[in-house]
Structures are given as C-alpha cells and as structure tokens.
Amino acid sequence: MSDFTVEADWSPHLAVDGGVVDIIVTVTSSAGGAPAAQGAAPSVAQVIMVDCSGSMAGREIEEAKRATNAAIDALRDGVRFAVIAGTERAQAAFPVNQTLVPANDRTRREAKQAVRTMRAGGGTAIGQWLTLARHLFQADPAEIRHAILLTDGANGEARGTLARVLEECAGAFVCDSRGVGSGWVATELRAIASALLGTADALADSGDLATEFRSMIEAQMGKVVADVGLRLWTPAGADVRAVKQVFPEVVDLTTRRTEVNARSGDYPLGAWGAESRDYHVSLSVPGAKPLETRAVLRAGVVARDGTPLAEQKLVTATWTEDIEQSTKVNPRVAQYLGQTELDEAIQEAVAARKAGDTERATAKFGRAAKLAHETGRVGTLKLIEKAVEVVDAPSGTVKLRTTGGVSRDEEMLEARSQKTARVGRGTKES
C-alpha cells in the first residue's frame, strides 16, 4: 500500500572522549497520489473550526465562510466531516447533532446552508473548539483524522487551559492552524500545530483564505497512511538529546517519545501521502578507543501497530584522535542546524520584545538576519526586513522599528519562521 524509504546524513567521526552526533534522517513515502483509485483508501474524517467571535464581523467572517465552503467542496465523497462555529463556546454548526457525516452532494449542500447562517459575535475559547473536535473524532472510526482551525484573535481562556487541552488532543487528530485579521498570536498557532503535528501560518489578506482552505483539504485527500511513527534504536550509553522535524517545518518531537523497549522508542509523524520530510536526531554518545566503529542509531518508520514500513537505516560512528576529522560537520546537517537556530532566534526575539527587553530583541533579530542570510532563507529575510530595519544582514546588524508593542509584522515573522528551505541530499562529503 505504501513504500517508505529512510536515508541519513551525518558526520561519521567523533572525538575519543565522546560527544554529540547530529543526524538528518530523511523519510520519503512514494504512496500513490490518488488513494481513491487504489481501492483500499483509508477512511478520512475532517473537522473545520471557524472563529465566529465578534472581531470577525464584516469582511473576515464572509471570507471565512467562503473558505469553509471551498473546503467542503474539496472533500472527497465519503469523507466524514463536521463544521464547528467557535466563540467563547464550541457550537456544532453542521451537523447539529454533534457527529460526523459522510460527504455527498446532499450533505455538502446542507453544510453550506448551515455555514451561510453563521454570525460573528462572542469571544474566543480555542480550547473548547478543540475539545469538541476531539469528541467528534473519538466517536468516529476513521483512520486519518484531520482538522483545520481558523482564528483571528488571541485565546480568551484561562492561562494553561490551551496547553492542557492540546495534551488531551495529541494523537487524537492532526490539526493545521491559521491566523487571519489582526488579533491572532503566533505562539498559540504554533503550539497547536506543534502538539497536533500540523502546520501553522497566518494570512495577511483574508481574501486568500478560500485558496488556503482548499489546498489544506486537498493535501489531506492525498494521505494514505495514518499514524506513522519514527522508530529509533540507540545503543546502551547513548542519549537522545533531541528529535525534530526540520522540513517542511520545524516541529519538536523530543518529548513525544513512546518507549518500545529498553533500546527503542517511537516518535509520532502523523499521516502521510506521497511526500518527503527531514528530521534532525541529536545523540550524545560516550567515548571510545581511536578507530573503533560502533552502531549509534538505527532509524526506521513503523505503522500504528508497530509493523515496519521501511528498511531500517544504520548510522555508525568512528572515534578518532584526529581533531580535523572529528570537528568536520556534514554540510546538510549544518544547513538544517542553521535553519532551526534561525527559527529559535526569531521566537526569542519576539518574546524579548513582548517582555520589553529591547537589547535582547535587537541581538536576536540580528542573529536571525545573519542566519537567514547564511542559510539562503530569502523569504524569511524579507519578513525580518518588514519587522525590523536590517542595516547589514551578513553581520547581523539591525535596528528595531518601534519601541512600543509587538507589531503585526513581528507576529507574522514568528508565525512563519518554522517553515524551512529543503536541503537536498546532493551535498555529500568527499
């Protein structure tokens, strides 16, 4: 039903007293792009959460409704779906009886009828919306469970509520979050995407929402394998320091490990169609004698029940006293480390701005500009230039534009900095 491959790039030499081995693991699935034609297409459930709070009134709610209709139209026949109207509570807009219904011409028509009656008014309780979505998914047997969440504002719930809800929802469904208008908060959108293995983004113009919704649904219609796991074996004595998706977006999976046995653990990778993603695995390994070669990692992908989906990839390291060898960094690893550091620098810069720490914010924005320049992230550099005045990118010299609150441009930058540029596997060490 699907063909996965696992590849890896790393620097194979280590100092004799041990250290860190950074590995880029590339997982590729060549699963067919048209699962409907394959007969054994997996069952899909889809929930759309639309912010109907008071601030959406006017053009925003109309564009959100148009986008929801576009999403409904993009659903394949048989996909079980629901629409949630979100305010300070979660209301099942369609169907009203809090369940999922299979898409067909009639239900799509009825759903769009219900969308037409949605009105803006009330608050924003994202935790409530997600909790209703979780209940809908948990009552449904679908293999691939995906949600879209659209908001224009900051979450109005008590501190800690969203984090608790996200913990409850992790694994129950995958969720892409989108911000529109002027009140959304990048850290919230990213927290949702990160916990629920989806994407986060913000749209400057609500007129782009319909296209965005349609493409998110279409991407889901191409998914053929649900709940894929990255299985890592590490030898006794080695520690897994971090596991992060680094392409197409930065998603930290480090704390999401499920132990398989004393030496192996699984990390959730969500649902897969025909696609390729890169992961950064960072290991700390003990010392060994010079010229000793040992296995330090085996990476594989598994289905929900633990069945291997690909041949495992073996990663070995050789210890050496040659400092030139042991300090050499694989160029692909270096590129991705630079991009994840760029994302972290932007998050820290915006956090410093919110805390009123101008000096730290300037330093972090400067570091971000330098890294964006070095890693060729042209789009990110443009966003940085909108948020701050970049005097000289190569040296990381910037000036803050305002000393007041965090600007929309800064929020936009933070919402988008986790999107990475692909580093191909062509750059092998000689």
Added chain:
Amino acid sequence: MSACVACRAELGPGDRFCEACGRAVDAPSTVESLLTTEAPDQPCPDCRETAPPDGYGYCPHCGARRVVVAASAELDLGTVAGVTDVGRRRAANEDALAIARAPGVSAAVVCDGISTATRADVASGSAVRAAITSIMENGAGHAPEAALLQAATRAGAAATARAAGELAPNPPSCTLVAGIVTAGSVAVAWLGDSRAYWLPVRGEPRCVTVDDSLAGQLGAAGVPVSGADPRSRALLRWIGADAPAGPAHTAVFSPEGPGTLVLCSDGLSHYFDAAGELAAAVPAGDPSAVARTLVDLANARGGHDNVTVAVLPFPIPEEGGNDE
C-alpha cells in the same frame, strides 16, 4: 526457530527452500567434514550480550562491533588446509576461509572483504559458509564447474541477505575464489581479485584466475601493466548487495601430473604476483604447513593487508599418508 545450514538465515515454519540463499531445506548433507572461519556466535566483546549481531555485525545492545570472522585461524582437514590472518597493518580481519572434504573431493573458498564497504567481514563470513555448503551438497565430484557456479550465486545471495532490512551507503561486499579438486580435475571459480594458482610438480606454474580489474584484464591480454595507477586495480566484479549481476568466471582443467592448487586473497598475491615466484616459495610438506609458510612470508614482507591462503594438493592425498 530453525536456521539455514548454509547461510544461517532464519527459516519459516513451512519453508522448503531458504529465502535468503535458495538452499533446499532437506538437501542431503554428504559432507565428510567442513570448517569455516565464520564465527557468528561470539558474545559481545564489550557488554557480553549473547543475542546475535544485526545484519551489519553490530551489537544490538551496545552497538559495538561484533566478531563475525576469526582474526586468525588455521583450518586443517589433512587433504586440504588453509590459514587466515589479520596481517600487520589492519585492525580487523575481513578475509574469510572455508574448507571441506568428501570422498574424492577437496574444496576451499576464500573471500576477501572489500575495505571500502561497511562491515565487509559480514559479507565474507556469510559468503564462505554459503559457498562451501553449496559445493559439498551439490555432488561436487560429478560436476565441479556447475557446483562452483551455484556456490558463487549462493554466496552472493547470503552476503546480500545478511544486511537485508538495512541500508548503508556501502553494503557489505567481498571477492570470492573457490576451488574443487577431484580424482581427475581441478576447477576454479572467482569474482574479484582473489586468485588461484596452479603449481605443478613438473611444468610451468600459472595463475589460473584473471583479476576482475582493468589491470587484470590488460595483463591477461598480454599488455604490460605498470601497476602505478591505483584506479586500474579498481574491482569490476564482487559479491554483495550492490554487486553487478552475472555468473562467476570459471576455469576447469585436467592436470597431467601432480601439483598444488593455491587459493589466496591479495594479501598474498600482492607479494607474489608471478606464479613462478610463488612456486619457488612453496615448501615441501602437508597442505597446512604450506599454507602457514605462505601466510608467514606475506607477514614477513610487510603484512599490509589481511592474508588468507588455502592449499589443495592434486591428486588428493591418501588418508593418513601424505608425504609420498
């Protein structure tokens, strides 16, 4: 759980043939005696783990390199013998050796792990075992050439199967030279640059094999090769997961008189390129003494590489009396 006698791959409950090497599970064993330097059951040198190593020869507990072939060994069945040694410069032995005898048959297999491959010793160890088992179970005495061709195929399958389920940039791979001596013939098969020499008591000694390299092919065509350009020594054929397809090369002849078939890895032929030089270095004595002497000579001249030598006298010496 049962395992294939030839390649040690795990057998399913209803399997009639080994999925890894193709050997019939109920194939009769006509082997009088069989020895190999493959040593897959050693516990981990670091953590003492006894579970078998993975397909690339690493410990499933601590990741240490596990011993899969002997660093140094002497195999002796009287009528055929061999010696393998790590040499003076290498950290590990990636050569492997297997010998066997049956009524009217002597056989030996030498595999040399390719040094640029990942864990080449895994390939050479599994290959010699698969090849020697195949040879001895195939009625080698009746159709030695066919037996050798099948042995090479099975050795390739075994070397490939060991690392199946894993991907590395350079999968385990090795060369192979195998020889069978029967009552009336000498047969040799090879892939790569491990060699077979025929050293007759009377007559001209010669190298039976042609190295699978540009230098080897030019040399065989009568073009003098300086050997200065290392690229000309690059292998064109080998066995392992990334090996080019195709049958092994073979040579079969009926000696006019007594002599000795010597199989060796390039740890020996590096020092004795010409058959005449090798013949001059071979002492009188039983096969094990000859093999030991040649390995010692290679080490005395520098031991730059692993060295393995198998010695098969023709005609096959009478049981118990081999100093006629």
